[in-house]
Amino acid sequence: MKPFFAFLAALLIAPLMGQPAEAQSSYRIKPGDVVRVEVLEDSSINRNALVLPDGQISLPLAGTVRAGGRTVDQVRADIASKLAPNFANAPTVFVALNNLAPESMGAGGAAPVTNTIYILGEVGQPGLVQLERGTTLLQALAAVGGFSKFAATKRIQLRRVENNRERIYNINYEDILMGKTSIGTTVLSAGDVIIVPQRKLFE
Template sequence: MTKFLRLLVGLCFALMLVPHTSAADAREYVLGSGDVIRVTVFQNPDLTVETRVTENGSITYPLIGGVNVGGLTLQATEKLIADKLRDGGFVLKPQVNVLLLQIRGNQVSVLGLVNRPGRYPLEIANTRVSDMLATAGGAAIGGADVVTLVGTRNGEPFRVEIDIPSLFDPDGIKADIPVQGGDILYIHRAPVFYIYGEVNRPGSFRLERGMTVMQALAQGGGITLRGTDKRLRLHRRNASGVVETVEPDMFMTLQADDVVFVRESLF
């Protein structure tokens, strides 16, 4: 009985050490057009080739000709070339190694108000929006809380706006979608409001979510001794593009590009 238990414990421990290949494979880099690879075959130096993946995702390899490697991991590419060499009778037991030299395919552009705009490679599969924003240094000062993703899915144009703070909500993983090669992420400037008149710091300020007129006055440094919170004026452009003027209360919610005017006290 003791021997059986030892065998059982040893088996369980061994299973714990077995890697979950499906999860690992999902994170491996996949080849795309423009990538440069080196292919070597053990004890066959004549089959060493450095080549670039073409636009249609293929390479040309000695003896076997065109090989479609686009969308394959390095391990899958090694197996494909080895199978073709063996099935063609060129190498009896080929041991193929594929090394990624340059990443040119599968790049994502991150533009707008981010700290490090540019083009970044997808080094692993299943890279998500939050991963690319982190790579670009996150949103810069003055950047909006929304990122726009533009790309192609299933051959059709694809566009979605993602609320960045919501990515960290309990259900945020649903909005943190994977990106693909050729995608563009763009962060526009944050919405602003304007305040002038009898305030201590007139000017334009970032519009926070749900900001009220009272909070806007605080952002502007408060009302001066000559000003009054009575008879405030708010100028807002409606859906038709016409600027309307209203007399707001302190708890009215502001919208982007609203202009608040604080009058001078009459007494």
């Protein structure tokens, strides 16, 4: 199985954005990139992981893993180390670049007309999205297909860095619908992170 897995990994890496394997092996991952993680022994861990503004990614069993500033090999080794206690033998882990973060400047060095927003969790299309400046929280949620049936809509979070400190705004979607709060009209800023957690049992 392992030789086949290595062959599959090579097929996935080679065509990525036309970059040779050597370039990818030395590339330093940055926030906004998306990495593909595959674990041969447990396919439930396999996923595309968005690198958050703090450089972290999150994976089942492994928890939080620092990806920003590292190569794919360094991230792979860290994931394998964190997963090891959950397996009888050392797990076979593959990590590759899936997408690169969009350029932060527009044509000719002008300020971008869009903002990069991160929307995670129980929404139709989670991940990094480019939205026009002036887009509100509700408009952003609509842009990614709304909520999944497992969404805990009473526990939405908006995470924003202000004055070098992260602030967390807790949002209840039902309160927005009932007109109890106007937070749904909050205009999003570049780098904002919206998290829609999974609903708990009986929630």
